[in-house]
Structure formats: C-alpha cells, structure tokens
Amino acid sequence: MxxxxxxxxxxxxxxxxxxxxxxxxxxxxxxxxxxxxxxxxxxxxxxxxxxxxxxxxxxxxxxxxxxxxxxxxxLQSISKVISFIAACLDRGIPYVLNRVDVEPTGDAFNSIIRLEMHKPGKPFNPMINAGAITVTSLLNGDSPEQKLESTYALIEKMIGKRPTFNENVFQSEWKTANRNRALAYYLKENGFLESEVEDVLMVYLKQCSIExxxxxxxxxxxxxxxxxxxxxxxxxxxxxxxxxxxxxxxxxxxxxxxxxxxxxxxxxxxxxxxxxxxxxxxxxxxxxxxxxxxxxxxxxxxxxxxxxxxxxxxxxxxxxxxxxxxxxxx
Ligand SMILES: NC(=O)CC[C@H](N)C(=O)O
Missing domain, CATH: 3.40.710.10 (DD-peptidase/beta-lactamase superfamily)
Structure with a gap:
C-alpha cells in the first residue's frame, strides 16, 4: 500500500x-x-x-x-499542542475542558486581563499561557519529572526519537518568568491548578525548552x-x-x-x-x-x-x- x-x-x-x-x-x-x-x-x-x-x-x-x-x-508555545493532547489522553477530554475553555481571546498570549474580568477565572483556551499552564498541571504524575514525562513520551511516539533539551533557554526563561509566575499564582488562587506554582512552572517552561x-x-x-x-x-x-x-x-x-x-x-x-x-x-x-x-x-x-x-x-x-x-x- x-x-x-x-x-x-x-x-x-x-x-x-x-x-x-x-x-x-x-x-x-x-x-x-x-x-x-x-x-x-x-x-x-x-x-x-x-x-x-x-x-x-x-x-x-x-x-x-x-x-x-x-x-x-x-518548541516554546508549540508545546501547548502536545501538552493538551497528553492531558486529554491522561485525564479525558471532559476533565480537561472543565478547567480550560475553547474560545479565542484576541489578547496577547501572555495576557492576564481575562482571568479577572470573567468569573471564575477559567482560562479561555489552552493555546495561551494561562490555559497551557493549567493544562500542564493536569498531566499524569505527582512530581514535575513525571508530568514532563507524559509530554516527552507523546513527542517520542510521534517523531520516533527522544528530543533534546535546551538547558540554556530553560535557565534563561526560568530566571525571568515573572509574568508566567503571576499567571500561575492567579490560577492557583482560583483553584485551577492541580500542582504547586513552582512545580507547574518547571514543567511548563521545560516543555517550552524541548528542542x-x-x-x-x-x-x-x-x-x-x-x-x-x-x-x-x-x-x-x-x-x-x-x-x-x-x-x-x-x-x-x-x-x-x-x-x-x-x-x-x-x-x-x-x-x-x-x-x-x-x-x-x-x-x-x-x-x-x-x-x-x-x-x-x-x-x-x-x-x-x-x-x-x-x-x-x-x-x-x-x-x-x-x-x-x-x-x-x-
Ligand atoms: N508564545 C510563546 O511561545 C510563549 C512561550 C514562552 N515560553 C512563554 O511562556 O512566554
């Protein structure tokens, strides 16, 4: 064939x-x-x-x-596609959509404004940072390492090899991720995160640094x-x-x-x-x-x-x- x-x-x-x-x-x-x-x-x-x-x-x-x-x-934000698929595989579509919506925002990818304007602060979609951070917290596993493995395993299945990781980019963003930290704290406050803030940021930013x-x-x-x-x-x-x-x-x-x-x-x-x-x-x-x-x-x-x-x-x-x-x- x-x-x-x-x-x-x-x-x-x-x-x-x-x-x-x-x-x-x-x-x-x-x-x-x-x-x-x-x-x-x-x-x-x-x-x-x-x-x-x-x-x-x-x-x-x-x-x-x-x-x-x-x-x-x-990968940066392209990783949002993969973590979303992985979370749907791990938890099922209804569970994931209970915590993140399927609506465009028209705002910048790292915008914070709609989390406060629309109650109860559910992120609009998983393609913006607020949504992707939420989705990342839903991945299977208790530790950041286990959650990250969910994303890695799916990528490996699709591209036939373990992708490399750019430590330099990760460190660079980890030290400067103030806005992502603000988003994550806000989401945590509203009960959307299933991990601690620093743990979920670790997974989210490591996903972004996959090469x-x-x-x-x-x-x-x-x-x-x-x-x-x-x-x-x-x-x-x-x-x-x-x-x-x-x-x-x-x-x-x-x-x-x-x-x-x-x-x-x-x-x-x-x-x-x-x-x-x-x-x-x-x-x-x-x-x-x-x-x-x-x-x-x-x-x-x-x-x-x-x-x-x-x-x-x-x-x-x-x-x-x-x-x-x-x-x-x-
Ligand atoms: N738009 C993007 O690619 C954003 C990803 C980037 N790591 C961030 O969170 O700011």
Missing part, C-alpha cells in the same frame, strides 16, 4: 518542486531582518534573524525541505492532519476526537491574537512559538491536484517574530505555499 502510493509521485517534477521551495525560502528570508527575536527570553535573543527553513511531508511519506530546515530550535527541527514538527503536523493516525508507521497515536479538538483550537487560537487574520489569509490549523517555529497541519481536502492533496504536515523555522509573536518570514512563506498548493480549508 505504502509502496504503491509512493509510485504515484513523479520524481522529475517533485525534484523541480523542491527547487522552487528553495527559491521561495530565499525570497522570504530577508523579511527576518525586519523583526526581532524574542529577547524577553534572553537566550532566544541570540538566534540568527536571517535563518529560514521549511520541511513538508505528505501522507505517503513524500518530503520536501529547504533552507535552514535542520537548525534546532525550542526540535522543522522535520520533527512537520511529522507532528502530519499526524494531526490524519486525525491522530501516523501514516508512516501505520498506527493510531491518539484518538480522532482529540485531533479534531486541537485542530479547531489551532485554527481559532494557534497564532495568538493574529489567529483571525491567519485563518482568513492562510486558512489551515497552525501553532507558532516565540522561538520562530510554526507547525501547520493541512487536512486532506484541497481541491487542486497536487502532491499534498491527501494532507500534509509543515514545519517552519524563522526566529524573527512580529508584534504578536509569530515568525515574520515563516508566516509569509506559509501564505505563499498556501496559494501555490491551495491549502486553505475554506
């Missing part, structure tokens, strides 16, 4: 497409110089603003990559596109209901307070992180006949971000790919 599908791809035109991808990366790379790296986490300020890389993989295992696709970066490449997040995006099924290893990693739920959250809340524009102009579920990563998941439904019509995962890395926290060059590259391959689900 797998072999048969692979044969459908024409090696000559596919090779040409990869060359185009390289050209598009070259075209958008300079945009990075107009943005800034997320230097509120001092170690991220050291990233190279002109890096730009992309990795795409379809449901037949066909892959295309270009630019700095193999440069490691930390990946565009290939790793493209693989996760691919599994999401197939509703939790890994088409490469031919196994269901997590249930379809969880995949549908998280993709809805990615579409409505995944690009922070630029999610509306992203849905309108790109139109696919995606999640970004302030390190410049973007993980996108293209469902099997584009109308144009092309290499990616049965769904694909896309990983992008471009560390210079805009005022919302999304990769400047990465989002433009993704917009371009969407036009070429008719990715939008609308």
């Amino acid at each position: 797998f072999q048969q599908k692979i044969k459908e791809i024409d090696p000559i035109s596919d090779f040409k497409e990869e060359k185009y991808l390289e050209e598009w990366v070259m075209k958008y790379r300079s945009l990075g110089m107009k943005g800034r790296c997320a230097d509120y986490i001092p170690a991220l300020g050291e990233s190279n603003r002109s890096d730009l890389g992309v990795y795409m993989i379809n449901s037949n295992g066909f892959e295309m990559k270009a630019g700095d696709w193999n440069v490691p970066f930390t 990946v490449t565009t290939k790793d997040i493209a693989l996760i995006g691919l599994i999401l596109s197939q509703n939790g099924y890994d088409p490469i290893h031919k196994r269901q990693v997590f249930p379809k209901q969880i995949a549908k739920l998280i993709k809805g959250l990615m579409l409505t809340c995944g690009m922070y307070n630029a999610s509306g524009k992203f849905a309108a102009f790109v139109g696919i579920p995606a999640k970004s992180g302030v390190s410049g990563g973007v993980m996108a998941s293209v469902p099997a439904r584009c109308r144009q006949k092309n290499l990616f019509q049965t769904g694909c995962g896309i990983g992008i890395y471009g560390p210079a971000i805009d005022e919302c926290g999304n990769s400047l060059a990465g989002v433009e590259l993704l917009k371009h790919l969407t036009e070429v391959y008719d990715f939008s689900i609308f």
